[in-house]
Amino acid sequence: MTKSVAILGASGYTGAELVRIIAGHPDMEIAALSADRKAGMAMADVFPHLRHLDLPELQTMDAIDFSGIDLAFAALPHGLMHAFAKSMPDHLKVVDLSADFRLRDADAYKAWYGLDHTAMDLQPDVAFGLPEFYRDDIADARITANTGCYVATTLLPLIPLLRAGVIAPQGIVVDAKSGVSGAGRAPNEATLFSEVNEGFKAYGVGAHRHMGELDQELSLAAGRPVTVSFTPHLVPMTRGMQATIYAAGDANAVHDTLVAAHQDAAFVDVLPMGEVPQVQHVRGSNRCRIGVIKDRVKDRVIVISVLDNLMKGASGQAVQNANLMLGLDERAGLMMAPMFP
Numbered sequence: 001m002t003k004s005v006a007i008l009g010a011s012g013y014t015g016a017e018l019v020r021i022i023a024g025h026p027d028m029e030i031a032a033l034s035a036d037r038k039a040g041m042a043m044a045d046v047f048p049h050l051r052h053l054d055l056p057e058l059q060t061m062d063a064i065d066f067s068g069i070d071l072a073f074a075a076l077p078h079g080l081m082h083a084f085a086k087s088m089p090d091h092l093k094v095v096d097l098s099a100d101f102r103l104r105d106a107d108a109y110k111a112w113y114g115l116d117h118t119a120m121d122l123q124p125d126v127a128f129g130l131p132e133f134y135r136d137d138i139a140d141a142r143i144t145a146n147t148g149c150y151v152a153t154t155l156l157p158l159i160p161l162l163r164a165g166v167i168a169p170q171g172i173v174v175d176a177k178s179g180v181s182g183a184g185r186a187p188n189e190a191t192l193f194s195e196v197n198e199g200f201k202a203y204g205v206g207a208h209r210h211m212g213e214l215d216q217e218l219s220l221a222a223g224r225p226v227t228v229s230f231t232p233h234l235v236p237m238t239r240g241m242q243a244t245i246y247a248a249g250d251a252n253a254v255h256d257t258l259v260a261a262h263q264d265a266a267f268v269d270v271l272p273m274g275e276v277p278q279v280q281h282v283r284g285s286n287r288c289r290i291g292v293i294k295d296r297v298k299d300r301v302i303v304i305s306v307l308d309n310l311m312k313g314a315s316g317q318a319v320q321n322a323n324l325m326l327g328l329d330e331r332a333g334l335m336m337a338p339m340f341p
Contacts, residue, residue: 003326004031004068008061008084009075011035012185014097016047017315018073023053025319025333027326031069034061066092071322073315074098082119085143093325094143095318101126101145103212112212128217129321131330132265133159138324146321148210149313150176150232153243155217156268157290157303158228160261162221167249167301172228174214175244179237179279182309191234202233240279241309244302251294251301258290258303266331267312267320277306284308284339286316308338 007018010033022028033043035058043058044051061084066072071093074081081100088094103109104124106117117123127141128134130152138144147155154174161167183191190196211230218226247254255273262268269289271277277289288307295302307313316334323330 003028003070003328005029005322006032006034006064006066006069006072007075008034008064008072009077009097010043010058011038011046012075013181013310014075014314014318015073016050017310018075018318019043019047019050019053019055021315021319021333023050024336027328027332028319028322030055032056032064033058034064036060039063071095071326073318073322075315078113079115082117085119085122093141093322095129095146095321095325096143097146097314097318099145099148099209099213101143102128102147103216105216108212108216112209127321129317130155130159130217131317131320131324132156132262132268135324135330138321139327141325144321144325146314146318148213149178149182149241149307149309150208150210150230150243151213151217152313152317153241153288153305153307153309154214154228154230154245156262156288157243157245157258157305158218159221160257161247161249161254161303162218162226164257164261166253166257167247169218169222169224169226171248172218172226173246174228174230175233175246176230176242177233177235178241178309179235179239181239182241182313183234196234196236198236200233200235202231204232206231208232237279239308239310240283241307241313242277242279243305245305246295247301247303248299249301250299251292254301254303255292258292262290267316267334277304279306279308280338280340282306282308282312282338284311285336286312286320286334287338288312 043055109117127137129144129146293302
């Protein structure tokens, strides 16, 4: 039976990606789209590339009738999901693309996002939305917290390595880069073409919000506190993300561990030893590719992880989570090949 879904916050990049994916999904149909500031507009007027699709008109979130909707994708600003989650109908499932339920500790949420967590009573039943490691939790969840894009890129290689103990938990360095679409669609002087083109800059240095998720999940994987050095960079491309990870460990053991950990993963490719993945080879797909290279420094290894920040880093992963929550094939609607060139 076809599942009926709503997209809340459909006027952003992640909302548009969700529409693009679900338009080709064999088991989902879009019943409602919300975008409060653009309520009353056609989706085609906001995103002309979707003009060929028969889509519902954008409306305010509180105008949606959720009685016939099975699942909602919530691509809303941080802080809005707590109230919605407390008031939503009992039958409704939600994949939350914001950070409102990613952190299990209220103090950590307040520290990283500057907001009070007002739905901590729901937090214990929320699944962390990284299906490669939390598949069973996600399948049983009413709310799944989609990971941050940098977090997915980093955790897909690091969780198996810390669980297996093949890298040291101390001294891990994550040097990460993202395309400009990761900053969202809202007008921002820092992401104007003339500000970004022919430039390359670090941002959120020592204080990026995704560090909260990294601390939480890497410490859980290692069974002890883990704090990595993480620095994100903005690069002049539209979409794509790379994490170059430096750690202490044997490269062959690292490669063997990753191959074993992801051998049954639908969307994670561990490349042959020494091969370097490239962001342009995953663009437009739900794939993550991981490469392992032996460092010239003794007993050090370099792991490179790439994905499309709008797909496996956001909307593609959200659909993967939704498939599990709705009892569908995890791969449904997501087997598109990367776009190249």
